[in-house]
Amino acid sequence: xxxxxxxxxxxxxxxxxxxxxxxxxxxxxxxxxxxxxxxxxxxxxxxxxxxxxxxxxxxxxxxxxxxxxxxxxxxxxxxxxxxxxxxxxxxxxxxxxxxxxxxxxxxxxxxxxxxxxxxxxxxxxxxxxxxxxxxxxxxxxxxxxxxxxxxxxxxxxxxxxxxxxxxxxxxxxxxxxxxxxxxxxxxxxxxxxxxxxxxxxxxxxxxxxxxxxxxxxxxxxxxxxxxxxxxxxxxxxx
Numbered sequence: 001x002x003x004x005x006x007x008x009x010x011x012x013x014x015x016x017x018x019x020x021x022x023x024x025x026x027x028x029x030x031x032x033x034x035x036x037x038x039x040x041x042x043x044x045x046x047x048x049x050x051x052x053x054x055x056x057x058x059x060x061x062x063x064x065x066x067x068x069x070x071x072x073x074x075x076x077x078x079x080x081x082x083x084x085x086x087x088x089x090x091x092x093x094x095x096x097x098x099x100x101x102x103x104x105x106x107x108x109x110x111x112x113x114x115x116x117x118x119x120x121x122x123x124x125x126x127x128x129x130x131x132x133x134x135x136x137x138x139x140x141x142x143x144x145x146x147x148x149x150x151x152x153x154x155x156x157x158x159x160x161x162x163x164x165x166x167x168x169x170x171x172x173x174x175x176x177x178x179x180x181x182x183x184x185x186x187x188x189x190x191x192x193x194x195x196x197x198x199x200x201x202x203x204x205x206x207x208x209x210x211x212x213x214x215x216x217x218x219x220x221x222x223x224x225x226x227x228x229x230x231x232x233x234x235x236x237x238x
Contacts, residue, residue, distance in 0.1 A: 058085060058086075058178065060173070060174045060177055061174070062173075062177070063171035063172070063173055064172040064180060064181070065172075066238060067127070067235050067237060068086060068087040068234060069081060069124060069125070069126070069127045070082050070084055070127070070151070071127045071168070073161070078133055078158045078159065078160060079158070079159045080155045080159075081112070081157045081159060082150055083115070083124065083150055084150065084181070085151070086181055087235075088146065088147050089218075090188065091217070092117055092217030093117070093147050093217075094115040094116055094143075094146065094147065095143045095146075096114075096115055096143065097121075098112070098113055098135050098156075099111050099112055099114065100113075100132050100135075102132050103131065104132045105131055106159065107126070108126055108127065108129045109125050109126065109237040112125065113157075117220060118220070120224060121227075122227065122231055122235055123235065124156075125236070127167070127168075128164065128168070129161065131159065132159055133160055134157070134158045136155050136156055136158075139154070139156075184234075187233075191233055191234075195226050
């Protein structure tokens with residue numbers, strides 16, 4: 001036919017263009033996944049800042065349990081129980097759901113509360129045994145006080161201890177508590193590096209082990225499964 005000419009693309013550059021187009025089409029989903037990983041890695045990098053300052057501000061006159069609670073014996077003989085600021089620092093702002101009420105008896109290692117962060121919970125266990133005297137009325141009106149002032153106005157329970165001397169022997173006190181909190185910080189970094197490696201292995205391991213510090217609300221954007229693993233690794237009775 002006039003004006004028509006047949007071109008064999010296999011004898012021209014046409015096949016190369018087709019290969020390039022196919023390659024670009026395959027590249028698009030890979031690009032989306034890669035950028036998602038980069039976004040997650042960016043968030044992880046943002047999660048590196050000032051936890052050591054929090055540790056240095058932790059009172060050394062308290063008895064710290066290895067499940068991130070503390071207790072303190074008042075002059076009245078009542079022992080207050082609260083949460084340490086390492087735990088509250090990485091969870092971000094939480095509300096407290098009490099599992100015990102006044103006059104209940106509790107044993108060391110019993111669940112006494114849940115902290116809730118946007119629908120996800122971590123269970124808290126008692127560092128001592130005794131009789132519950134009262135819960136903290138301040139938290140009813142100002143639940144954020146548990147984060148703002150965890151060692152004073154943000155306490156959880158007042159308890160009449162039944163085995164204070166024996167049960168606090170396994171707690172950390174004074175300089176020993178500071179050393180333990182520092183060890184826990186390193187353990188948390190290692191935990192986060194391991195658990196987030198699936199999102200961005202090329203960035204996460206470096207970011208969480210480069211000597212940086214963990215920022216506020218590190219757990220807030222993490223998946224539910226990671227919260228469950230954190231519960232087992234750091235809060236459940238050993």
